[in-house]
Every structure is written in C-alpha cells, then in structure tokens.
Amino acid sequence: MTDPNQRFAELAGLCWHEQVDNQTLKCKHCGQSMLFQWQGNPDFTDAREVLKVMRVRENWIEFSEHLFPGTDPQTEIEAACYYILDTTGKLRDAAIEWMEEKR
Numbered sequence: 001m002t003d004p005n006q007r008f009a010e011l012a013g014l015c016w017h018e019q020v021d022n023q024t025l026k027c028k029h030c031g032q033s034m035l036f037q038w039q040g041n042p043d044f045t046d047a048r049e050v051l052k053v054m055r056v057r058e059n060w061i062e063f064s065e066h067l068f069p070g071t072d073p074q075t076e077i078e079a080a081c082y083y084i085l086d087t088t089g090k091l092r093d094a095a096i097e098w099m100e101e102k103r
C-alpha cells in the first residue's frame with residue numbers, strides 16, 4: 001500500500017523523493033535527482049500541513065465546502081475542530097479521498 005503522505009503529495013502535485021541508490025534521491029514528481037542530503041519527505045499527518053497545501057489550490061473553496069457543509073454554525077465548528085485539531089492524518093485522508101473522486 002502506498003504511504004498516505006506520498007499519495008497526498010502525488011494527488012496535490014508535490015515533490016516526493018525516493019532513494020535510487022545510496023548516493024542519490026530522485027523526485028517522483030519533477031524527475032529531479034539530488035545527492036543524498038535532504039530533509040525528508042513531507043509529513044501530512046498534522047492537519048496544518050495539509051491546510052498549507054490545500055488552501056492555495058484553485059479548488060480550495062470547493063474542498064472546504066465538502067469538509068464543512070454549511071448546515072448550522074454548531075455543526076460547522078464541530079466539523080472544523082474534528083479536522084483542524086487533528087494530528088493523526090484525518091484531514092490528509094479526507095483530502096486524498098476528495099482528490100481521488102475529483103480526478
């Protein structure tokens with residue numbers, strides 16, 4: 001199974017680096033190779049990292065409406081807290097599911 005952080009990066013069109021040999025990493029997204037000195041692939045288990053990516057996409061409003069369907073303020077704030085206070089990947093997984101449906 002694909003790493004969900006990698007899947008999110010793929011769907012969102014972000015760089016994701018994989019080791020090619022013990023000296024080199026290659027980006028699966030842009031094809032760039034680099035020497036084996038890096039900060040690691042991004043971790044999207046924290047909702048804030050997902051928000052940084054999703055809120056600059058052109059369909060951000062659509063995604064936020066999907067997450068927080070405007071029913072009443074109480075329901076909406078509950079939904080917002082459920083996702084935004086989460087650090088276990090709930091928002092990342094919701095974004096993956098939504099982006100897969102949109103393809």
Ligand SMILES: [Zn+2]
Pocket residue numbers: 014015016027028029030031032
């Ligand atoms: Zn890249």
